Amino acid sequence: MRVSIPSLLLWGFVGLVLLYLIVPILIVMPMSFSDARFLSFPPPAWSTRWYEAFFTSRNWMAAAQTSLLVAVLTALIATPLGTAAAYAIHNSTSRLVRSLQIVLLMPMMVPIIIVAIGVFFVYARTGLLATRAGLVLADVMLSLPYVIIAVLAGLRGFDMTQEMVARSLGMNRLRSFMAVTLPQIKASVVTGALFAFITALDETIVALFISGGRYQTLTKRMFTALRDEIDPTIAAISSLLTAASFLIVLLAGASRRNSDA
Amino acid sequence: MSVAQATLARDDVMDIAIRHARREQGTMLLLLAPALVVVAVLLVLPLGWLVWQSFWNDGLTLEHYRRIATDPAYWTSFTLTFRISFLVTGLALLLGYPVAYAALKLPPFWANVVLALVVLPFWTSVLVRAYAWLILLQRTGLINEALAGLGLIDQPLELAYNELGTIIATVHILLPFMVLPLYATMQKIPGDLVQAGASLGGTPLHVFWRVFLPLSMPGVIAGTVLVFILCLGFYITPELLGGGRVLMVSMIVSRNVELYAEWGAASAVALVLLACVGLLFFAASRLISLERILGAR
Numbered sequence: 001m002r003v004s005i006p007s008l009l010l011w012g013f014v015g016l017v018l019l020y021l022i023v024p025i026l027i028v029m030p031m032s033f034s035d036a037r038f039l040s041f042p043p044p045a046w047s048t049r050w051y052e053a054f055f056t057s058r059n060w061m062a063a064a065q066t067s068l069l070v071a072v073l074t075a076l077i078a079t080p081l082g083t084a085a086a087y088a089i090h091n092s093t094s095r096l097v098r099s100l101q102i103v104l105l106m107p108m109m110v111p112i113i114i115v116a117i118g119v120f121f122v123y124a125r126t127g128l129l130a131t132r133a134g135l136v137l138a139d140v141m142l143s144l145p146y147v148i149i150a151v152l153a154g155l156r157g158f159d160m161t162q163e164m165v166a167r168s169l170g171m172n173r174l175r176s177f178m179a180v181t182l183p184q185i186k187a188s189v190v191t192g193a194l195f196a197f198i199t200a201l202d203e204t205i206v207a208l209f210i211s212g213g214r215y216q217t218l219t220k221r222m223f224t225a226l227r228d229e230i231d232p233t234i235a236a237i238s239s240l241l242t243a244a245s246f247l248i249v250l251l252a253g254a255s256r257r258n259s260d261a
Numbered sequence: 262m263s264v265a266q267a268t269l270a271r272d273d274v275m276d277i278a279i280r281h282a283r284r285e286q287g288t289m290l291l292l293l294a295p296a297l298v299v300v301a302v303l304l305v306l307p308l309g310w311l312v313w314q315s316f317w318n319d320g321l322t323l324e325h326y327r328r329i330a331t332d333p334a335y336w337t338s339f340t341l342t343f344r345i346s347f348l349v350t351g352l353a354l355l356l357g358y359p360v361a362y363a364a365l366k367l368p369p370f371w372a373n374v375v376l377a378l379v380v381l382p383f384w385t386s387v388l389v390r391a392y393a394w395l396i397l398l399q400r401t402g403l404i405n406e407a408l409a410g411l412g413l414i415d416q417p418l419e420l421a422y423n424e425l426g427t428i429i430a431t432v433h434i435l436l437p438f439m440v441l442p443l444y445a446t447m448q449k450i451p452g453d454l455v456q457a458g459a460s461l462g463g464t465p466l467h468v469f470w471r472v473f474l475p476l477s478m479p480g481v482i483a484g485t486v487l488v489f490i491l492c493l494g495f496y497i498t499p500e501l502l503g504g505g506r507v508l509m510v511s512m513i514v515s516r517n518v519e520l521y522a523e524w525g526a527a528s529a530v531a532l533v534l535l536a537c538v539g540l541l542f543f544a545a546s547r548l549i550s551l552e553r554i555l556g557a558r
């Protein structure tokens with residue numbers, strides 16, 4: 001590559017932007033191993049006391065459990081629902097389905113606070129407030145657009161005639177989908193599932209309105225804690241969540257590479 | 262086979278084909294149904310209720326909307342929200358375009374590194390990032406300590422708990438939503454067009470300006486609309502980094518519900534916000550497809 005002054009300026013600028021993107025999420029990790037009650041950098045002494053505080057706190061542990069369980073269930077439910085919907089959108093020629101597609105993408109477009117008070121309204125009348133089922137259902141709704149978009153991307157790169165061949169050879173629709181289509185769009189489905197998982201894990205505002213009592217999510221507790229004071233325990237939790245997202249990006253990348261091979 | 266028989270047979274075939282197509286469409290609707298029911302019950306239905314609430318106060322009324330139009334507090338919040346959204350979108354475009362462009366120009370390995378660095382924050386919790394910015398920006402935060410340590414400042418700078426802190430953290434969260442559609446669009450620009458421009462004697466800057474930039478406009482529109490709309494509805498970041506001083510529209514909605522149980526007022530504000538978002542989406546969908554904005558294509 002020819003190195004000129006404009007291109008040097010470009011790389012320099014891009015480097016700074018990337019630092020701006022990455023440094024904040026990395027800075028939390030060393031802070032989480034600090035011994036100090038107040039945040040300072042570099043930490044005066046290293047310790048794992050904030051991790052201990054997290055893992056021995058009954059409240060934080062209960063919240064972490066709720067969040068993980070809700071996120072797993074959300075992914076398990078939203079992925080098949082979203083995949084079926086994406087399949088229908090992809091294979092349908094009717095205008096009706098086109099317009100219904102916009103409804104399915106709405107959870108992504110409507111500002112989250114409006115979604116939150118809407119869900120609160122429905123739950124207050126159906127007894128789903130402060131239940132795990134309620135949390136899962138809301139997170140399924142919120143993550144459906146992400147699953148649909150991910151799976152649609154996979155289906156667009158897939159040649160549907162293969163499935164037709166399987167069906168003309170006597171397989172029914174479901175079997176031919178399972179045997180022929182699904183293995184080839186697996187990476188997109190996995191990405192959709194990971195999106196659903198992370199959407200549920202990260203959701204805060206709806207949980208703020210609808211969770212309570214025994215079933216509070218981790219992010220709800222974090223949010224209220226952050227509003228009151230900057231507790232270093234949050235640094236430990238944040239680091240764990242960030243490590244989890246590193247892992248998920250790696251998983252998504254790996255599933256994509258496998259499907260390329 | 263007589264002509265009449267042949268016609269009959271053709272009609273039969275057509276009939277079967279039409280019936281088959283109908284059944285096919287029926288199956289598709291059935292597959293769509295479960296997802297649709299979830300969204301309809303949890304989102305479409307309550308939206309209808311919000312519309313109703315916004316016109317109701319012991320009888321049909323436009324009072325809630327009148328208050329939004331006349332009460333300066335609402336006006337302040339809406340102008341603040343739009344100002345922040347404009348600034349954030351502009352900054353995201355300014356920072357994001359070169360990053361997408363660089364990812365396009367770099368050799369595959371480095372391009373992947375750049376994209377991974379863009380995607381990583383995208384997958385990281387919004388709360389974690391708000392917390393990180395508080396650590397960095399507050400009065401006793403790392404940036405202030407570093408600047409003081411270098412002897413550059415005597416007084417800590419007010420970086421957090423105000424509009425500035427909100428904007429810094431919001432751009433951080435929304436930047437990937439700008440870079441990814443930009444990169445996707447740039448990738449589809451045929452390289453020979455740029456080469457043709459160069460071979461016709463254009464300087465690199467000239468070719469960029471006349472050929473590459475116009476061809477990347479769909480990505481610019483997609484990213485800009487997405488970032489602007491997401492920013493209009495932001496809640497967590499201004500709540501945590503605004504220090505109670507940056508009252509965006511979302512926060513007005515939640516305060517009306519949580520503090521005052523004013524469902525009518527909250528509904529009206531929510532619907533005005535939703536109308537802004539809807540209009541922007543509609544306007545953008547005249548230029549490029551909705552799926553493109555949302556990353557479906």
